[in-house]
Amino acid sequence: MILTLGLAGIIQTLLVGGIAGYYLSQSLYEETEQRALMVARTVAAAPSVIAGINRRDIPALNRTASRLTATNQALFVVIGDKQALRLAHPDPTRLGRSMADDDGDYGRRALEDGESYVARATGSLGESMRAKAPVIDPETGSIIGIVSVGYSLEQVDTTIQRYNLVFYGVIGLMILATVISAIFISNRFKKAIFGLEPEEIARRFREQEATLQSVREGIIAVNRDGVITMANRAACANLGLPEETELAGRPILEILPESTLLSVLATRKPDFDREVWLRGRKMVVNRLPVRQNNEVIGVVTSFRPSDELHQVSQQLTRIQQYADTLRSQTHEYSNKLHTIAGLIQIGATDEALTLIGSEVSDHQSLLKLLLEAVPDPVIAGCLLGKYNRAREMGLNLDIDPDSAMEDIPDNLPREQLVSVLGNLIDNALEATRQHTGENGRVRLSMTDLGDELIFEIEDQGPGVPDAVQQTIFERGVSGKGEDHGIGLYLVQQFLNRWDGSVTIENLPAGGSRFTLYLPKYQEEGESL
Structure with a gap:
């Protein structure tokens, strides 16, 4: 240069x-x-x-x-x-x-x-x-x-020679100034491009472009004026646009009129793993300000459909539930088989038949209730697993026969819902066992009438003091000692995302009641 x-x-x-x-x-x-x-x-x-x-x-x-x-x-x-x-x-x-x-x-x-x-x-x-x-x-x-x-x-x-001497002197000074300016401009330019040569810049640009296009997440960058400066093919795919659509040079509000991406310019703070609604699909969005010399000059956002993560999470959740159910049933039936074998050995065949009939009747009644009240196999499987878990602990999980949970929104993530229910039921079982020992009862009632899904979980534990009710959903707060306090924190995070709520009530006869409210129709969240 x-x-x-x-x-x-x-x-x-x-x-x-x-x-x-x-x-x-x-x-x-x-x-x-x-x-x-x-x-x-x-x-x-x-x-x-x-x-x-x-x-x-x-x-x-x-x-x-x-x-x-x-x-x-x-x-x-x-x-x-x-x-x-x-x-x-x-x-x-x-x-x-x-x-x-x-x-x-x-x-x-x-x-x-x-x-x-x-x-x-x-x-x-x-x-x-x-x-x-x-x-x-x-x-x-x-x-x-x-x-x-x-x-x-x-x-x-x-x-003429006299004039030329002056003229040539001026030309010499201009040439010297040109050389000095060229050196100054070159040094400034080289500093701006981090000392890279043009060939290195071209190579890195091609590498960056290849890397950008290979990412499955949609990536969009905008400048301080809200104009798109860069976007990959995955961004077009996630936005439901043709892959050959050219986004660079177009205002972000033209592509996404409800976008709040430019708010990051004002707050100057990154935003990670936020779930938003985008063109009818739930996305997990990360937004990061781009800084130069301690000044925010733009924003980069990456987004991916949350249903991909939900599918993987749902599969893992079902596998975990299946494993828990098999483990509980294996343990429970092992004890029952030993009991039946003992009764047969001592000749008490009538008692053995009565025990077998009772066991079959209880499971048939539960299966019939779940099939009628909870058609969703994920939630039904969760409840069946928790029922067997309660039996394993020597407790009873009573599901209100008048329960009904059929009108569940399709966009409600099932794996997160069963995680919330599982945490609340596990806490109720643990509190009941610690307070009453065996033969304690935990009651579950469900209804989908109205505009909300309502779950009530009652235990026979010691109750939740009023002072603890204010902090029980905070991370690390638990009455079980160290390395606990995660379950209810995750419950609260899910409720925040789904605009739900939970109430805690101590029962007159002892124990507590956790009531979970989830709206059926959630308003679409913010855009990118």
């Missing part, structure tokens, strides 16, 4: 300087021509000159010519008669001789055609710019002589 900028500046300066010098020389020559022509015409029209030629008063004419030469700073003023014979000349030896012996031009155009003209010639006094004008007698109107006025071209060249 130093060489390019410096060389370009030098060439431009030299071109401008050369052209300016050329026109300066031409102007000086033209000025000298016009000056010589004007003096020649003035001398030719002087009455003293006309009278001197008519009288052939050579001494008077020479005095006049000498005076005019000095006055006009000319090289010479020569006066001749109609035959071009010199009547006045700086060199007395040339008086009376023809003007043609000086430069071959005796002034024919002036003497014969009456024309005033300028010519460049080399004479006895050196190279000069000379003008010739006819002397016309005003009384007769005839040409009676000729005047030749010359200016030395050496003098003109000296003037």
Whole structure:
């Protein structure tokens, strides 16, 4: 860049300087021509000159010519008669001789055609710019002589050289300034691009572009004016736009009219893992301000459909529930089989049959209730697993036979809902066992009437003190000791995202009631 900028500046300066010098020389020559022509015409029209030629008063004419030469700073003023014979000349030896012996031009155009003209010639006094004008007698109107006025071209060249010295000095300073500016601009530019060479910048740009397009998350960057500066193909796909749509250069509000992305410019704070609604799909969005010299110059957002994570989470949740259910059933049925085997060995076959019938009846009743009240297999599986878990702990999980949970919104994440229910039921079972021992009961009631889903979970624990109710949903707060206090915190996080709520009530007979409220129809959250 130093060489390019410096060389370009030098060439431009030299071109401008050369052209300016050329026109300066031409102007000086033209000025000298016009000056010589004007003096020649003035001398030719002087009455003293006309009278001197008519009288052939050579001494008077020479005095006049000498005076005019000095006055006009000319090289010479020569006066001749109609035959071009010199009547006045700086060199007395040339008086009376023809003007043609000086430069071959005796002034024919002036003497014969009456024309005033300028010519460049080399004479006895050196190279000069000379003008010739006819002397016309005003009384007769005839040409009676000729005047030749010359200016030395050496003098003109000296003037041009003097101007050129100054001019070349200015050109030199301009070239020096150009080189210094090129060095300064190059250093600033190199600092701005972190000392990288153009080839390195091109390579890194291609690498960045390939990396950006390979990311499955949609990525959009905007400047401080809200204009999109960069977007990958995944962004178009997640926004439901054709993959070839060009987003760069378009305002973000044109693509997403309800976008709050520019609010990050005002807050200057990043925003991570926020769930928002975008074109009818729930997205997990991260927004990060871009800083330069401690100034926010733009925002980058990445977003991905939350249903992808939900699908994986749902699969893991179902696997975990299935494993818990199998473990509980294995443990419970192992105990039951041992009991039945013992009854058969001692001959108490009637009691063994009664126990088998009771067990089958209890599970059939529960399965029938779940099939009728909770058609959703994920929630039903969770409740069945918690029922077996309660039996394993020596407790009873009673599900209100009047419960109904059929009208569950499709966009309500099932894996998060069962996580919330599982945490609340587990806490109720644990509190009941610690307070009552075995044979305690936990009651669950569900209803989907109205605009909310309502879950009531009652336990027989010690209750929740009023002071603890204010902090029980905070992270790390638990009555179980260290390394606890996560479950209810996750419950509260889910409720915050879903605009739900939970209330805690201590029962008169002992224990507590947790009531969970979830709206069926959630308003769409903020956009990107």
